[in-house]
Amino acid sequence: MKIRTFPIPSEEAEAHLRRLAGRARVLFDGEAARVAGRALSEIRRGGDRALARWRARYDGVTGPPRAVRRPGRVSAEFRRAFEQSLSRVTLFHSRQQTPAARVLTAGSVIEERVFPLDSVGVYIPGGQAVYVSTALMTILPARLAGVPRIAVATPPPAYDSSPELRYALGKLGVTEVYRMGGAHAIAALAVGTGAVPRVACIVGPGNRFVAAAKRLVSGLVRIDGLSGPTEVAVYADGAADAECVAADLLAQAEHDRDAAAVLVTTSAPLAERVEKAITRRLVGLETRDRARAALSRYGAIAIAKSPREAVRFLEAFAPEHLGIQTRKSLEDSRLFRRAGAVFVGRPTSEVFGDYVAGTNHVLPTNGTARFSSALSVRDFVKRMSVVSLSRRDAERLAPHAEVWARIEGLPAHAAAARLRRSAGS
Amino acid sequence: MKIRTFPIPSEEAEAHLRRLAGRARVLFDGEAARVAGRALSEIRRGGDRALARWRARYDGVTGPPRAVRRPGRVSAEFRRAFEQSLSRVTLFHSRQQTPAARVLTAGSVIEERVFPLDSVGVYIPGGQAVYVSTALMTILPARLAGVPRIAVATPPPAYDSSPELRYALGKLGVTEVYRMGGAHAIAALAVGTGAVPRVACIVGPGNRFVAAAKRLVSGLVRIDGLSGPTEVAVYADGAADAECVAADLLAQAEHDRDAAAVLVTTSAPLAERVEKAITRRLVGLETRDRARAALSRYGAIAIAKSPREAVRFLEAFAPEHLGIQTRKSLEDSRLFRRAGAVFVGRPTSEVFGDYVAGTNHVLPTNGTARFSSALSVRDFVKRMSVVSLSRRDAERLAPHAEVWARIEGLPAHAAAARLRRSAGS
Numbered sequence: 001m002k003i004r005t006f007p008i009p010s011e012e013a014e015a016h017l018r019r020l021a022g023r024a025r026v027l028f029d030g031e032a033a034r035v036a037g038r039a040l041s042e043i044r045r046g047g048d049r050a051l052a053r054w055r056a057r058y059d060g061v062t063g064p065p066r067a068v069r070r071p072g073r074v075s076a077e078f079r080r081a082f083e084q085s086l087s088r089v090t091l092f093h094s095r096q097q098t099p100a101a102r103v104l105t106a107g108s109v110i111e112e113r114v115f116p117l118d119s120v121g122v123y124i125p126g127g128q129a130v131y132v133s134t135a136l137m138t139i140l141p142a143r144l145a146g147v148p149r150i151a152v153a154t155p156p157p158a159y160d161s162s163p164e165l166r167y168a169l170g171k172l173g174v175t176e177v178y179r180m181g182g183a184h185a186i187a188a189l190a191v192g193t194g195a196v197p198r199v200a201c202i203v204g205p206g207n208r209f210v211a212a213a214k215r216l217v218s219g220l221v222r223i224d225g226l227s228g229p230t231e232v233a234v235y236a237d238g239a240a241d242a243e244c245v246a247a248d249l250l251a252q253a254e255h256d257r258d259a260a261a262v263l264v265t266t267s268a269p270l271a272e273r274v275e276k277a278i279t280r281r282l283v284g285l286e287t288r289d290r291a292r293a294a295l296s297r298y299g300a301i302a303i304a305k306s307p308r309e310a311v312r313f314l315e316a317f318a319p320e321h322l323g324i325q326t327r328k329s330l331e332d333s334r335l336f337r338r339a340g341a342v343f344v345g346r347p348t349s350e351v352f353g354d355y356v357a358g359t360n361h362v363l364p365t366n367g368t369a370r371f372s373s374a375l376s377v378r379d380f381v382k383r384m385s386v387v388s389l390s391r392r393d394a395e396r397l398a399p400h401a402e403v404w405a406r407i408e409g410l411p412a413h414a415a416a417a418r419l420r421r422s423a424g425s
Numbered sequence: 426m427k428i429r430t431f432p433i434p435s436e437e438a439e440a441h442l443r444r445l446a447g448r449a450r451v452l453f454d455g456e457a458a459r460v461a462g463r464a465l466s467e468i469r470r471g472g473d474r475a476l477a478r479w480r481a482r483y484d485g486v487t488g489p490p491r492a493v494r495r496p497g498r499v500s501a502e503f504r505r506a507f508e509q510s511l512s513r514v515t516l517f518h519s520r521q522q523t524p525a526a527r528v529l530t531a532g533s534v535i536e537e538r539v540f541p542l543d544s545v546g547v548y549i550p551g552g553q554a555v556y557v558s559t560a561l562m563t564i565l566p567a568r569l570a571g572v573p574r575i576a577v578a579t580p581p582p583a584y585d586s587s588p589e590l591r592y593a594l595g596k597l598g599v600t601e602v603y604r605m606g607g608a609h610a611i612a613a614l615a616v617g618t619g620a621v622p623r624v625a626c627i628v629g630p631g632n633r634f635v636a637a638a639k640r641l642v643s644g645l646v647r648i649d650g651l652s653g654p655t656e657v658a659v660y661a662d663g664a665a666d667a668e669c670v671a672a673d674l675l676a677q678a679e680h681d682r683d684a685a686a687v688l689v690t691t692s693a694p695l696a697e698r699v700e701k702a703i704t705r706r707l708v709g710l711e712t713r714d715r716a717r718a719a720l721s722r723y724g725a726i727a728i729a730k731s732p733r734e735a736v737r738f739l740e741a742f743a744p745e746h747l748g749i750q751t752r753k754s755l756e757d758s759r760l761f762r763r764a765g766a767v768f769v770g771r772p773t774s775e776v777f778g779d780y781v782a783g784t785n786h787v788l789p790t791n792g793t794a795r796f797s798s799a800l801s802v803r804d805f806v807k808r809m810s811v812v813s814l815s816r817r818d819a820e821r822l823a824p825h826a827e828v829w830a831r832i833e834g835l836p837a838h839a840a841a842a843r844l845r846r847s848a849g850s
Contacts, residue, residue: 024644081828088822092528092535101520101801103783109755110517110783115762117796129834164832200796218643219449219651222796226644247841254837286836330534330813337540341810347819348812351841355829356822358528358535359810371542371625371647373808376526383798385766385784387773388755394772397513397781403506404780407589409554411711412679416672416776 001279003295005271008264008304008313016300017316020260023229023298024366032183032212039183040191040216047193054184061156065188065195067177072166082168085136085356092358093141096377107390112383116146117222119197120380121189122174123204126155126181130162131205133354137361138203138224138375139172145380150174151199153189155181182206186213190221203362203375224375228366229258231298232350233319233339235310235332236274238267240325241346245270246277248323248343248350253294254287260298262317264310271301311335318369321350340369394420426704428720430696433689433729433738441725442741445685448654448723449791457608457637464608465616465641472618479609486581490613490620492602497591507593510561510781517783518566521802532815537808541571542647544622545805546614547599548629551580551606555587556630558779562786563628563649563800564597570805575599576624578614580606607631611638615646628787628800649800653791654683656723657746657775658739658764660757661699663692665750666771670695671702673748673768673775678719679712685723687742689735696726736760743794746775765794819845 006012042050056062074082100112120142124135135152142150152169156179159165169177178196180188186206190213192198201222202214214223232252234245249261265271278295282288304310314322315338322339326332329345336342340363343350354361362375389397398421405413431437467475481487499507525537545567549560560577567575577594581604584590594602603621605613611631615638617623626647627639639648657677659670674686690696703720707713729735739747740763747764751757754770761767765788768775779786787800814822823846830838 077828078832081825084822084825085829091530092526095526095528096537097524097526099522099524101517101522103517103520105516105783108782112521112799113762131833133829133833215644219640219793244841244844247837247844250837251835251841254835281837281840285840287834291837333811333813337538337807337809339809341812344811344813347816347845348814349819349826349841349845351826351830351838352814352819352822352845353810353812354838355826357533357812357814358530359812363810368644369807369809371807374537374810376808378803382762382794382796383801384762384764384794385778385788385799386758386769387766387778387782387784388758388769389773389777389782391772394774394777397509397777400506400509401774401776401780403502404510404558405776407503408556408558409712410676410679412672412675412706412716413776413779415706415710416669416676416774419669419672420772420774420777 001282001292001295003275003278003299003301005301005303008302008309013302013313020298020317021367023258023260029208029212032208033216035209036183036213036216039213040187043184043187043193044191048195051184051188051193051196055180058182058184059156059180061179065178065180067159067179069175070166072163072170074164074167078164082171085133086171088356088358089136089140090144093144093377098378098381100383106393106396108393109388111386113386114381114383116148117200117380117382119149119151119199120147121199121202122150122152123185123202123206123210124152124154124158124165125206125210126158127207130158130165132162132164132168133361134204135165135168135172139174141360141375141377142380143172145377147380149176151176151178151189153178153180153185183209183213186210186217190217201380224362224379225364225368225372229260230255231260231319231365232321232323233262233264233314233317234323234325235314236263236265236270237326238270239327240270242270242273242277244346244349245274245325246281250278250281250291251351252321253291253299257290257293257297259294261295262300262302264302264304264314266304266307266310268303271303275301318367320363320365320369321353323350338369340364340374426707426717426720428700428703428724428726430726430728433727433734438727438738445723445742446792448683448685454633454637457633458641460634461608461638461641464638465612468609468612468618469616473620476609476613476618476621480605483607483609484581484605486604490603490605492584492604494600495591497588497595499589499592503589507596510558511596513781513783514561514565515569518569518802523803523806525808531818531821533818534813536811538811539806539808541573542625542805542807544574544576544624545572546624546627547575547577548610548627548631548635549577549579549583549590550631550635551583552632555583555590557587557589557593558786559629560590560593560597564599566785566800566802567805568597570802572805574601576601576603576614578603578605578610608634608638611635611642615642626805649787649804650789650793650797654685655680656685656744656790657748658687658689658742658744659748659750660735660739661688661690661695662751663695664752665695667695667698667702669771669774670699670750671706675703675706675710675716676776677746678716678724682715682718682722684719686720687725687727689727689729689739691729691732691735693728696728700726743792745788745790745794746778748775763794765789765799
């Protein structure tokens with residue numbers, strides 16, 4: 001198929017960056033925000049009865065939200081794939097340290113203490129497929145952080161129809177599952193009802209109503225990022241393998257009609273080879289309709305005048321996934337800092353990152369890699385500052401605190417400091 | 426003055442917890458959200474011209490938003506107090522490590538790379554006082570993280586009238602200051618205008634319009650927490666110094682009519698002594714009207730049947746600040762995990778934490794200490810995952826990725842993995 005092609009730098013390149021950024025619809029989705037707002041206020045007031053109404057209407061189910069535990073019978077090859085992912089993701093995430101600052105000075109102790117969150121709600125969407133791998137990627141870091149209570153919410157069809165999901169939840173030690181999906185599921189987890197105790201943190205992707213609800217409750221609980229449509233960029237030079245580049249672009253495009261797949265290359269011949277390979281690989285692909293739609297809407301081949309221009313364009317895009325297939329892939333990876341995850345060299349398909357490389361696949365999308373990071377063990381802990389001053393240290397600091405308090409017009413602050421100036425018990 | 430007193434456990438204790446939680450008005454402030462929404466959409470579309478309209482109307486100023494640099498002449502004692510705070514806050518925050526995970530396995534490298542955010546916007550409110558200390562507490566961690574661009578926004582009167590603020594900004598190396606305050610200041614920093622380049626992160630407290638605007642832009646930029654009215658709890662037994670306890674409660678109450686100050690004690694005699702001391706200390710206090718209003722609305726003296734009941738109540742409150750003045754203060758501090766910051770023992774007034782102890786005074790309020798933490802150096806970095814697989818490792822992982830991809834209905838994923846199965850360049 002013909003993919004939108006333009007040089008970098010150019011007006012078209014800038015226009016495409018704007019087109020890509022414009023996919024952040026979550027932020028300006030008034031309808032979803034209204035539905036989420038209604039779910040939140042009704043469930044806050046009405047508790048279980050309000051939740052039952054929403055579940056009857058949107059999930060099409062009645063009865064208590066908590067799922068009866070059911071085993072998941074899966075194939076031996078899935079068990080092996082699951083074990084492999086579990087072990088690699090554990091290996092990498094267990095290196096995500098959460099050290100605490102500590103200072104001993106003048107007889108005082110000033111420190112942070114780190115605690116796991118006491119509860120986490122994980123949302124697992126239903127929809128066109130059940131992403132069992134997302135259950136692994138969200139639950140495992142919480143487990144490794146030491147979170148004692150992990151509650152899963154998922155639309156009833158997802159739980160009922162996917163033995164792989166039930167298997168994964170069992171292996172991950174999750175026993176608290178709620179058959180509910182959509183804005184009301186997020187609302188119930190955030191404010192709590194009789195049947196669904198509230199949690200301290202909600203993670204996991206979802207549709208626009210889920211995203212709007214997460215946004216709404218983000219001051220009541222911690223949330224992970226608002227995941228937008230997925231995206232990949234591949235940075236390649238003339239040495240790249242066109243088949244591999246094409247396959248990685250297609251793997252992203254098949255997710256969703258809103259997905260973005262962009263090739264940035266310094267080699268016009270490579271661009272041509274990749275376009276041909278994509279055309280060929282689309283034939284017979286079961287997901288070709290979605291992939292074609294995504295490629296024609298947000299796909300692009302950008303031919304850069306220089307590596308420097310390529311980097312500038314990619315850093316402005318700040319893609320969720322960035323593949324690098326150049327002569328010096330690892331060295332070139334040092335040119336970037338604004339991607340969610342980088343996949344270096346021909347063997348490293350982005351697809352490994354989705355499942356088994358070890359890194360987390362919950363990544364910042366839609367330019368948010370500018371300021372946010374992959375989901376990690378660190379997202380499931382909190383810190384408490386602890387100050388224990390010696391008398392001597394307090395006496396020395398008190399006059400300074402009094403000066404500050406006067407400047408800021410806070411006389412009771414000054415008085416509280418002054419009391420610590422002279423000797424005490 | 427008479428302060429609301431109740432036993433723990435009791436119905437009144439639960440009612441007071443609900444009253445405290447009800448102060449989270451930010452989350453349900455429709456009017457502020459509408460004003461913020463209007464500011465955001467107008468400035469997104471209209472850029473500098475829209476910003477000029479908002480500044481003329483709400484800041485009462487015209488001309489370019491960027492402040493001309495002006496020195497701040499301050500007293501020698503303020504210079505010394507500032508130096509003391511700078512050195513203690515630097516000492517503690519420079520221990521806030523941001524280590525990166527790294528795994529070497531089967532010839533592959535899987536790692537995180539840590540980068541400072543490229544830009545941070547700091548909001549410094551005006552209002553009843555200019556909290557110069559907040560400039561220190563927000564800017565210094567960003568500096569220590571290595572953020573190259575720090576932009577400050579503050580209402581014109583705050584910048585114009587406070588030599589201490591100008592001095593502090595100078596010492597902290599901030600040269601980019603915008604004289605603008607309110608929702609439009611947050612909007613301009615988040616989306617960028619010609620005169621105000623956008624930032625990646627916005628931190629700092631503000632009024633309800635600022636809070637609503639921060640909430641609104643939280644998917645476009647990173648934000649710190651939404652700070653609600655301040656709060657303190659003191660946990661004390663019969664051995665506590667009633668004057669110190671009273672002084673610390675008053676230091677919080679004087680901030681704001683919405684501030685909360687709660688004493689939790691196992692000793693009825695101490696409760697009586699503290700109440701008397703508060704009454705006495707209120708006489709002649711310049712901020713007594715605010716302090717009285719806060720104490721009568723959200724103040725409380727809770728007499729706990731047992732230490733266990735005291736801890737349960739305090740963990741449910743999850744206060745921003747927690748003072749501990751008991752026989753075994755340090756040991757007792759281990760009973761808590763849900764405060765923003767804990768101040769241990771008689772010499773450790775909470776006031777030291779506001780200015781000079783070394784810890785950060787930007788802390789979670791209104792129960793959010795359940796899941797969030799003091800502002801730290803970690804809030805100003807981002808991580809990028811980097812995966813570089815060896816051919817051998819990719820070949821071994823590919824079949825597992827293919828199994829996952831089939832389960833999730835993603836054939837192009839399976840194909841991309843399969844391509845890495847056989848030998849390649």
